[in-house]
Amino acid sequence: MNPVVYVGLGGVGGALARHLVGERIEGATLGTLAVNVLGSLALGAVLAAPVGDVVVLALGTGFCGAFTTFSSFAFETVRLFETGERRQALVNALGNLVGALAAVWLGSTAVSLV
Amino acid sequence: MPDDHVLTRLEPLALVALGGFVGALARHTVASMLPGTVPWGTLAVNGLGSFALGVLLYERHFVDGLSAETRLIVGTGFLSSFTTYSTFAAETATLAGGTMPILAVANVAGNYGVGFVGVLCGRWLARWLS
Numbered sequence: 001m002n003p004v005v006y007v008g009l010g011g012v013g014g015a016l017a018r019h020l021v022g023e024r025i026e027g028a029t030l031g032t033l034a035v036n037v038l039g040s041l042a043l044g045a046v047l048a049a050p051v052g053d054v055v056v057l058a059l060g061t062g063f064c065g066a067f068t069t070f071s072s073f074a075f076e077t078v079r080l081f082e083t084g085e086r087r088q089a090l091v092n093a094l095g096n097l098v099g100a101l102a103a104v105w106l107g108s109t110a111v112s113l114v
Numbered sequence: 115m116p117d118d119h120v121l122t123r124l125e126p127l128a129l130v131a132l133g134g135f136v137g138a139l140a141r142h143t144v145a146s147m148l149p150g151t152v153p154w155g156t157l158a159v160n161g162l163g164s165f166a167l168g169v170l171l172y173e174r175h176f177v178d179g180l181s182a183e184t185r186l187i188v189g190t191g192f193l194s195s196f197t198t199y200s201t202f203a204a205e206t207a208t209l210a211g212g213t214m215p216i217l218a219v220a221n222v223a224g225n226y227g228v229g230f231v232g233v234l235c236g237r238w239l240a241r242w243l244s
Contacts, residue, residue: 004142011138012131015195019130022190036199043200044207057142066138066195070160071167073199074229078168078237097222100203 006054010062014039018067029076029092032069033099039068040100044107068100126186133191141196151212153205153221156198161228163197168236169243176244 018035025031043064046056073096080089145155170189173180202225210218 004139007142008135008139011134011136011195013134014138015130015134015191016127018194019127019190036203039200040203043204047204061142061145061201062138064200065141065198066134068199068201069194070197070199070202070225070229071163071193071233072197074160074164074226074233075167075171078230078233093226096199097203100199101207104200104203104207 003054003057006058007062007065010058010060010064011066014063014066014068017063018069028072029080029088032072032076033092033096036068036073036096037099037103039064041103041107042067044104044109045111046107048108048111125183129183129187130191133187133193134195137192137195140192141198152217153202153209156202156205157221157224157228160197160202160225161232163193164229164232165236167193167197168233169240170236172237172240173243176240 021035021038022028022031025034043060046060046064049055051059073092077089077092080086080092141155141159144159145153148154148158167189170180170185170193174185202221206218206221209215209221212218
């Protein structure tokens with residue numbers, strides 16, 4: 001099987017999981033923050049783990065890449081700003097950044113310790 | 115068909131899955147075409163995807179001519195999988211630990227810039243089309 005198919009299959013899992021998380025969390029921005037932080041934690045772990053290229057393609061590029069989303073984050077931040085919630089827009093922009101960066105570090109550090 | 119029919123419940127999931135498959139493949143293809151230290155591929159997909167999602171979601175605001183199924187397969191499925199926050203975060207962390215940490219700051223500014231400007235351009239296009 002062509003290795004890029006693993007990216008697509010991981011993408012199916014990531015998109016479905018994001019959709020299900022979104023249905024269970026009240027408020028779109030909170031749902032997006034949750035998937036972005038959780039997905040970054042998982043990606044940090046996958047990239048630091050001693051696994052083969054196929055696993056990185058399926059779980060890292062495919063699943064984590066699709067589970068997290070930049071476009072929804074950007075849209076929701078712009079919407080907050082233009083509806084007058086400028087402070088919330090800033091908190092959302094910084095919260096996703098700090099949360100995701102900390103999660104990548106935590107994920108990779110946790111795997112390195114194992 | 116009643117709302118609680120199993121096919122009615124499965125249809126949205128099938129649309130999201132199909133969009134997710136194509137979106138992840140398209141992102142991987144773009145990233146493969148733009149190799150190098152600077153993650154141009156992620157910047158490209160995040161800018162293009164934010165623009166397209168802006169068109170799609172502001173279209174609902176101005177026109178509301180698309181079906182819920184179209185929004186699900188294109189927005190939740192394709193575009194949300196095409197763009198990525200985790201890869202952006204991991205690449206930023208790698209740049210921060212590299213020889214030129216300033217590139218990490220530039221990467222954040224670049225992705226946030228193309229994302230927000232992309233959404234605003236999408237809004238402009240959606241309004242113009244209406």
